[in-house]
Amino acid sequence: MDPAPAEPTPTAPSSAPVRFFATAAKGTEPALRDELRELRFSGVRADRGGVHFEGTLREGYRACLWSRIAMRVLMPLATFDAANERFLYDGVRAVDLEPFLTPRHTLVVGASCRSSRLTHTEYLSQLTKDAVVDRLRDRFGSRPNVDKKDPDVRLFLHLVNDVATLYLDLAGEPLNRRGFRPGGAEAPLKETLAAAVLRYSGWDRKSAIVDPFCGSATLLVEAGLWAQNRAPGLSRARFGFERWARFDRTEKDVFEAQRAEARAALVRDLPPLIGRDTSEQALTLARSAASRAALPLVLELGPARDALVAGAGAVVANPPYGKRLARPAELARDLAYLVDRHPNAHVAFLLAETQPMGRTRRRPEPPRHVFNGDLPCVVRCWLPRRRRGDG
Ligand SMILES: C[S@@+](CC[C@H](N)C(=O)[O-])C[C@H]1O[C@@H](n2cnc3c(N)ncnc32)[C@H](O)[C@@H]1O
Incomplete structure (x- = not known):
């Protein structure tokens, strides 16, 4: 991620423009860029590890409520030279954090760095935290405490080429x-990565979708939410920004209006959402996820190879990874068979990079390299035959 230019954000009113950075799993940036454009954010530009966009602070709330692919939404508070400890400490200490953080709040600070003289991220976060609490102690006579598990305010210091950017996180929990x-x-899949795979698949959100290796049904739940145009943040109890000092009655009303608008945008009709798995235990988890999300999934016990859904618009899957799999060659053959059995469906498989793929009658799209946590993976997609013919 390249540091964004410093913005006069902290004390500005809610209508002042901010250049946000929405973080995403490596390789999913293009999917997040397309999503944010579709959500009508402006100044959207993909970068390493996420996507920049512009808007008021309230647009930042809206991104938290609506993005299916972003992991966090960060707001830059200041950018400054941090070639040594003194510069870093002074740079952080000069930032006006009082609109967000008081001694009554708890905080946590994360840090990352690249190509800089200061290299220890733990030390960077410690120094940043010291500068923040020293400033507040001077101002208020007492200091906020650190809470690593459930802080009110999360700060991130990002150092590149000796230039630091201090970010404030809007999301709270990822x-x-x-x-x-x-x-x-x-081996559950992160919901945000599942949402990116669905977007890469090209599924139309109206036709039946099948996951023949559904596990706890992350892909199908995400598919259901997307088909319903249900804002994923509607089910969240609270976002990070709701705990800031400046989140007063007016801001609460603004955000409640955004939530009400999201509820009004819900589409009730759902296409069939069909899952299969050979594990009864996995299906129990899938049923539980379906019931929590209030989505009517159709779940079947049985091998993926036997999945055949006439008229399916999409087949998506995150099959078992090579590391644990006794027979990757057999899986390669089954996957190819599934592609050929659903010639008119969009197909997207999220596979470990080492997983071989059998020969299919259809030509695959260029692979997309993504990371599932630390595991290098690839999303392999096939377009429906009909659509190829049309084009
Ligand atoms: C990586 S997990 C899927 C995780 C899932 N995406 C989730 O979020 O929970 C792979 C799943 O494939 C199932 N599986 C393994 N071999 C199978 C087969 N031949 N047919 C169907 N399911 C299979 C496993 O039981 C496991 O639940």
Whole structure:
């Protein structure tokens, strides 16, 4: 991520423009860029690790409420030279954080760095935290405490080429936490990555969608939310920005109006959302996720290979990863079989990079490289035959 230019944001009224940075899993930036454009944000530009966009602070609230792919929404508070400890400390200490943070609040500071003289991220976050609390102690006579688990305010210091940018996080808990996931799922997919895979698939959100390796049904739940035009943030109890000092009655009303607008935009009709898995335990988790999300998933016990849904508009899957899989060659053959069995469907498979793929009668789209956590993966897509013919 390149540091955004410093913006006069902290004390500005809610209508002042901000250049936000929405973070995303590596490789999903183009999907997030397209999503933010579709959501009518302006100044949208993909970058390494996320997407820049512009708008008022309230547009930042709206991004948290609506983005399916962003992990966090960050607001730059200041950019300054930080070639040494003194510069860093003074730069942070000069930032007016009082609109967000008082001694009554708790905070946490994260840090990252690249190509800079200061290299220890833990030390960077410590120094940043010291500068923040020293400033507030001077101002108020007492200091805010650190809470690593559930802080009111999250700050990130990003250092590149000795230039630091201090960011304030709007999201709080990462945005992938929708609140539907039951505990205990094995190798669950992050909701935000699932949403990116769905977007890459080209699915029309109206036709039946099948996940033959559904596990706890993350892809199908995301598909259901998207088909319903349901803002993923509607199910969240609270976002980070709702805990800021400046989030007063007026801001509450503004955000409540955004939530009401999102509820009014809900589409009730749903296409069939069909999942299969060979594990009864996985299907129990899928049923629980479906019920929490109030989505009518059709779930079947059985091998992926036997999945055949006439008229399916999309087949999406995150099959087991090579690391744990005894027979990747067999999986390669099954995946190719599924592609050929659904010639008129959009197909998208999220695979470990090492997973081979069998030969298909259809030509795949160029692979998209993404990261699932630390695991290098690839999204392989096929367009429907009919659509190729049309084009
Ligand atoms: C990586 S997990 C899928 C995770 C899922 N996307 C989620 O978010 O929970 C792969 C799933 O494939 C299932 N599986 C393995 N072999 C299968 C097969 N031949 N047919 C159907 N499901 C299979 C496993 O039981 C597991 O639930």
